[in-house]
Amino acid sequence: MSKSNNDKKINVLFMGTPEFAIPGLKALINDPCYIVKAVYTKIDKPQGRGKKLNAPPVKILAQKYNIPIYQPNTLKTEKENIKKINPDLIVVIAYGKILPVEILELPRYGCINVHGSLLPLYRGSACLNAPIINGDEKTGISIMKINEKMDAGPILKQFEIKLNSDSNLEYVHDTLSQLSGQVLVPTLNDWINGKLKAKPQDDEKATYVKMLKKEDGRIDWRKGAPEIDRLIRGLNPWPGTFTYANHKLIKIIAAQVAPFTKKQKLKIGEVFLDSGNLTVKCGQGNLFILKLQIESGKIMSSRDFIKGHNNIIGQILK
RNA sequence: CGCGGGAUAGAGCAGUUGGCAGCUCGCCAGGCCCAUAACCUGGAGGUCGUCGGUUCGAGUCCGACUCCCGCAA
Numbered sequence: 511m512s513k514s515n516n517d518k519k520i521n522v523l524f525m526g527t528p529e530f531a532i533p534g535l536k537a538l539i540n541d542p543c544y545i546v547k548a549v550y551t552k553i554d555k556p557q558g559r560g561k562k563l564n565a566p567p568v569k570i571l572a573q574k575y576n577i578p579i580y581q582p583n584t585l586k587t588e589k590e591n592i593k594k595i596n597p598d599l600i601v602v603i604a605y606g607k608i609l610p611v612e613i614l615e616l617p618r619y620g621c622i623n624v625h626g627s628l629l630p631l632y633r634g635s636a637c638l639n640a641p642i643i644n645g646d647e648k649t650g651i652s653i654m655k656i657n658e659k660m661d662a663g664p665i666l667k668q669f670e671i672k673l674n675s676d677s678n679l680e681y682v683h684d685t686l687s688q689l690s691g692q693v694l695v696p697t698l699n700d701w702i703n704g705k706l707k708a709k710p711q712d713d714e715k716a717t718y719v720k721m722l723k724k725e726d727g728r729i730d731w732r733k734g735a736p737e738i739d740r741l742i743r744g745l746n747p748w749p750g751t752f753t754y755a756n757h758k759l760i761k762i763i764a765a766q767v768a769p770f771t772k773k774q775k776l777k778i779g780e781v782f783l784d785s786g787n788l789t790v791k792c793g794q795g796n797l798f799i800l801k802l803q804i805e806s807g808k809i810m811s812s813r814d815f816i817k818g819h820n821n822i823i824g825q826i827l828k
Numbered sequence: 829c830g831c832g833g834g835a836u837a838g839a840g841c842a843g844u845u846g847g848c849a850g851c852u853c854g855c856c857a858g859g860c861c862c863a864u865a866a867c868c869u870g871g872a873g874g875u876c877g878u879c880g881g882u883u884c885g886a887g888u889c890c891g892a893c894u895c896c897c898g899c900a901a
Contacts, residue, residue, distance in 0.1 A: 555901065556830090556900095556901065557900085557901045558900095558901080559830090559831095559897090559898095559899095560829085560830075561830055561901085564901090759899090761898090785865065786865045803898085804898090805832090805833065805834095805897085805898055806833035806896090806898055807833090807834080807840095807897065807898080808896070808897065809897095810839085811839095811840095813839090813865095814853085815840070816840080816852085817841070817851095817852050817853045817854090818840035818851090818852070819840075819841075820841095820852070
């Protein structure tokens with residue numbers, strides 16, 4: 511029995527929080543070459559109706575495998591603890607906190623981050639939404655070495671997926687999340703074995719996306735129908751897109767650009783029926799509303815909605 | 829005990845001061861038409877979320893419970 515390099519197990523410290531990080535963490539747990547020594551995740555937050563404390567998905571998965579869990583408010587005081595864990599590698603996927611420089615240099619293979627966009631495009635937290643909202647033809651994930659600037663480290667490898675006029679946030683989130691689970695371990699293997707070189711990003715081409723706020727989902731019907739459609743696809747299910755009809759909140763879950771524009775004397779935001787579709791007049795073109803949700807109601811198709819809310823026709827959405 | 833909305837036909841909703849359970853759509857049968865997400869005629873389909881209370885009488889008023897949802901996170 512001879513021991514080759516491949517038989518050495520890599521001690522990993524994993525940092526992540528939401529559902530998006532789960533496939534990556536699972537891949538590391540299930541791979542015999544890696545040992546997840548500990549997990550850092552955000553603190554449990556009171557959420558849901560009734561203020562119950564809810565554990566982040568990463569914590570729940572770590573508990574299942576009896577992996578030690580740390581949930582500090584800040585990493586600035588964690589240097590000693592991480593030294594004690596003594597990881598060969600830190601893997602960060604959607605952790606939600608910035609790593610101090612002093613921690614970046616602790617593991618011998620560095621700190622590796624999986625980011626949900628094709629860097630240097632869309633540095634920041636809304637990286638999944640931005641490509642959809644902007645109508646890009648592709649997006650993807652970037653596996654990179656973390657440096658002192660946010661999402662600006664040199665890239666080990668990138669993986670693309672194509673976007674089309676149907677792609678919504680849920681699709682991009684799930685696809686990229688699954689993809690990261692598939693490619694993380696092979697990429698790390700290559701990195702550790704010296705088969706990959708980290709290529710610096712072209713900072714000139716970098717773009718940044720701000721953290722999304724609820725108000726970003728307020729629909730401005732003066733905009734063109736295609737632009738509004740992209741916003742709806744890029745923001746659902748979270749933070750969601752909404753408008754008001756007669757001062758009541760209506761969430762717009764899914765829409766579709768009307769195939770042709772009728773020349774009608776309608777006000778912007780006015781609701782009408784076009785071939786049985788609930789349709790809204792936009793600044794440019796019309797938009798079919800396919801799925802929506804009213805206050806206290808479940809998500810329903812606009813067809814179902816019309817059956818009991820005939821008075822919506824002729825109202826102006828604001 | 830964070831705030832609030834809701835449960836009525838397959839779907840979406842209305843139901844007033846308690847007094848025969850309604851509307852739109854769908855479904856079934858038939859009709860009309862070159863044609864339609866169109867129109868006409870007829871029909872089926874409900875233990876009004878659950879349990880208890882008040883009452884001559886409760887979808888409606890009172891109490892408890894279950895489930896669903898919005899805000900907030």
